[in-house]
Amino acid sequence: MNDDFVPAHPQDPGLDPAQDAGSHADAILKVEDVSKIYRSGDTEVHAVSSATMAVDQGEFVALLGPSGSGKTTLISMIGGLLSPTTGSITLAGTDVAALSKRELTAFRAERVGFVFQAANLVPFLTARENLLYVSTLQKRISRKEAHARADQLLEELGLAARAKNVPEQLSGGERQRVAIGRALMNDPDLILVDEPTAALDTKLGRQVVELLAREIKQRGKTGIMVTHDLRMVEYTDRVFEILDGHLTHVEQPSALAH
């Protein structure tokens, strides 16, 4: 049998995430034994339990699981939006959980790009201004450089002709592309994407994810895309499956093809 052969899911249990992480020793992102418990009054929700995963620089991976399985909680912790109850997260050597509030704000602005389910654009700013806005939040580049970068991103994303339109004048797919441009604007190490296609039809969804994959690859970024849509994993390098807060296994997208 060919070593590359991957039997079809679910016959193939894939790799155990902790074991898999052990074989990615040089990973840019390391999530180790991370748990999140939401407490309100007497009730506790174990949203994420002992998650361990490693993602290499330049990889675009999927986090696949049903609604309520802990996907958003996990990537929110990875992006420094939410602190883990226990465990550690390191991005290029930075221990995210050890950062102060102020450091976390800078970490999010400079090192992470977020793309959410709803594009969350500023409604009264044009597509171009939505990109420029994030670069005013951190001043690593000059105004002139920011303008050139925004224009280049809009061009790459097929939005040059829509640059002066406000979100209301854009289609759902266009809005999501603006959100991708915004996430790339600050040249972050890590791109985190939460259900980017939830509000789009399949064809548009595919276009958006394909574009996202291309940008991440071309720019040598690291990306994690949360999805519950099996059809979107083919654009990724590896798939981490999550169920009831537990990362269950890691596999090649081709193992999930149907």
Ligand SMILES: Nc1ncnc2c1ncn2[C@@H]1O[C@H](COP(=O)(O)OP(=O)(O)O)[C@@H](O)[C@H]1O
């Ligand atoms: N702020 C919160 N407080 C309490 N429980 C929460 C909170 N956010 C999410 N949960 C619960 O944690 C679990 C995981 O949620 P979430 O991470 O949003 O899953 P997913 O993104 O996979 O749909 C669910 O049971 C959800 O109800």
Ligand SMILES: [Mg+2]
């Ligand atoms: Mg979610």
